Amino acid sequence: MIVFLSKISKRMRARFPAVIKKAAAITFLGAVVVLSAQLARAQTAVSSPYVTRKDIQVAVRAFSFVYGVPEGAIQIEVVYDPNIAASVTEARELQGIIGAKDMFAKRQITVKMVTVAQMGTADSRFAYITHGLVKEYPALAAEAQNHKILTFSTDFKCVDSQSCVMGVESEPNVNIEISRTAAAASGIEFSQALELMVREVE
């Protein structure tokens, strides 16, 4: 191997100017080809219905930046409305994503489907809010406040309306949004290190 490399090196030394030009040209050409291919290929994001496993991983990892959250297993309430098809579909998706006693970010996660009125009955501090619950946002925020629940969703409208504490998105980039009002109402305190790195809304 070393002898082979030495031979190559000797040849290259003998022809340095040409090699330099060739290496630079190949490098540049390679970059252009790859970039052109990229531009030609529309980078359409693979559409996920509502929530992905990666979204839940991001959320569970973010929980470790909340003061007072103990390490170990947690239960997540999946808040849905049985009268809204999208909400039911999403809740089922989530049940499919999180199997029985699944592990996320070194935590054992279990889920329980609940309606807004049933929030907090499972003594859980975390609730995933499905899409389509716009009309129930006031009741949702009140329940979260009563039971000191960290509500999160992939529906950023819920966060923007100050009804959910945290919005998460994992593709194409990890994106976290926190509602200060909702967090304060539920007594949720994030570390400032995280707050400095995410988008906050009222």
Place this chain on the structure above:
Amino acid sequence: MKRVFFRYPLSFVVLAMALLCAPLQARAQTINYGSLETLFGEPVTTSATGKPQRVSDAPVDMYIITQDDIRRSGAKNIPEILRGVPGVSVLQSGRNDYDVGIRGYNQSYSPNLLVLVNGRQVYLDDYGYTDWALIPVQLSEIRQIEVVEGPNTALFGFNAATGVINIVTMNPLYDDVSHASVSFGTGSYREASLVKTFQVNKRFALRISGGASKSNDFGHNVNPAEPAGIVVSPEDHALNIDGIYQLTPKSQLRIEASNSGAYQTEMTAFNFQTQARYVTYSLKTDYEADTDFGLVKAMVYRNWLDGNYAQDIYSTAATSDISNNVSVMQLADTFKAGLSNTFRVQGEYRHGAVSGTIVGAAGSSMQEDVYALSGMWGWDINRNWELTNSVRLDRLHMGHSGPIDASDTLLTDASFDRTIVEPSYNSGLVWKATPIDSFRLNSGRGLRMASLLDFGVSFRSGATIGAAPAVPVLQIGNPNLNPTIVTSYELGWNHKIKAIKGLFNADVFTEKMMDAMKPGGPIVACPAGCGAKPFSNNFVIQPQNVGWSRTYGAEFNLQGKFDEHWRWDVNDTVQRIYDHYTDATANTKDATPVNLTNLHLGWSSGPWESDAFVYFNTRFKQPQPTANAAAAVPMVTIPAHVSFSGRVAYTFGDHLTLSLSGQSLQSVRSVTSTGLETERRVFVSLDSNF
């Protein structure tokens, strides 16, 4: 402290037990690099603006080398790891003698790059450079190496003139590391390293590390004028202890202490070699708290350096000694005001002093005191636009105490009574044009302060002028040196490419370097006034500001992964410097390679890992002095060179890895500087994660 301990030993034991047995509580979430990186799917840094942010959000040109990159590089030291970073040039003058520059202007005793470990400066203030062999860190305990390109004085202070490298180690409270390694190689290379973290309980953790290496140096000197016995077998060692205590759920106290030492032949700032022996110590305390008024960080540290130099090209018989210490106190607060404004305010005090046989007569010392105030304002204009501005004002006052060397008739203590006040700034605008594209426009004003010895060296060197009777040269400092000011403008583009699971980034930049410094100006006959003292026939060499220089450059970097097993990257840096120096012997244009190209291809599958690296440097020139100090120092061409390095590793089970790695594999030896010819080196390493 010692007295108190012996007077109240029981109190200390009780306190220690209380600390160790404290009840478990949730940990403070200051900056947990590992968790934040896992959360955001990319490395996180505080080295760009002082606030924690993802590397893709940083308003500067920045690269982060991860522990995975370090392990797979097969490198045995940090400069070898840095070789692959776009814009970084690595000058190797011996087996353990490296100089690193960012965006050109690299030279022996490279002064423009500030290097830190966990925020503590390891840049040496005596001569103003970084001795990489003295950094008290084992490669396996590094979490990430953060490379910031361009001036960043507004955050880090003096000497972050063309870039900053911050080495972030594992945090024993969050990271579990138990790693031991031994390596053997050609050139009688042998190395041992141990890193162990102890999580005593949820509130208290320790990291202890140590390592040493020794080998033969390279055997062939490029400069025929260097004395035959100048080359020694380089050796180095490092010890480090790092303890973190969770005071409350929202605050941590961290204490780090280190010792390192090295003995080596090294290239000096004057481009001749010397035998150098160093010992360093450091003690650092950090306090971090998540408070109602922001993330507060207080840091106090002190560095000690003792150096001894023997032999040089002028056949100086006597050895010279220096002793340098630096004490730094910093207090910073980072907080959000409203939803979209982040502020950071910092105050800093620094005291540095150097003494020894090259600072005048016995008992003399050169000191400086620096007071600095800085602020950062980050504004999230909307979801897609962010503006970050940083400003800093430094006030340096220097002084000399003790008798000036009897032969130094030009300077008195009063000559050093000088105050320098300089502002610096960084401003960056980031536009996230699409979810996969971001553009950066930034500007900065950085400062390189003259080193303590640039200001205050006073030394009769062995250099001689003319034929017999030889006349010695007096090397004296120049207290009137102005700081070098680097002003930069830069435009950058980052583009994520999903098809190759990778990233393309490009940067174009220009930097203007005002009041550039040359360590030794022209040797001149002793000016008027010398006659007042005995050595009236001395010649004098003094560092000088030599005018200005401008550089234009571009960097391109493309990296990706495929087939789950392969990863690759290719980068290219093109740079051109235009000098406008008043001293015709100053030449940074020819000393900077016009083109640097790096290629990497890596493969892994099951227990196997294999990585190959190619580094290409176009030709450049370096000064090559002769034994006659009066003769003009010629610039010698270092030919363009390609260097191959690589590593193949196999992991047995989960714990034991056997690897074969090599550097400069392309030839038995090659000319990479005017120092020692770089030789091919091959290593066999056994690593255990126990």
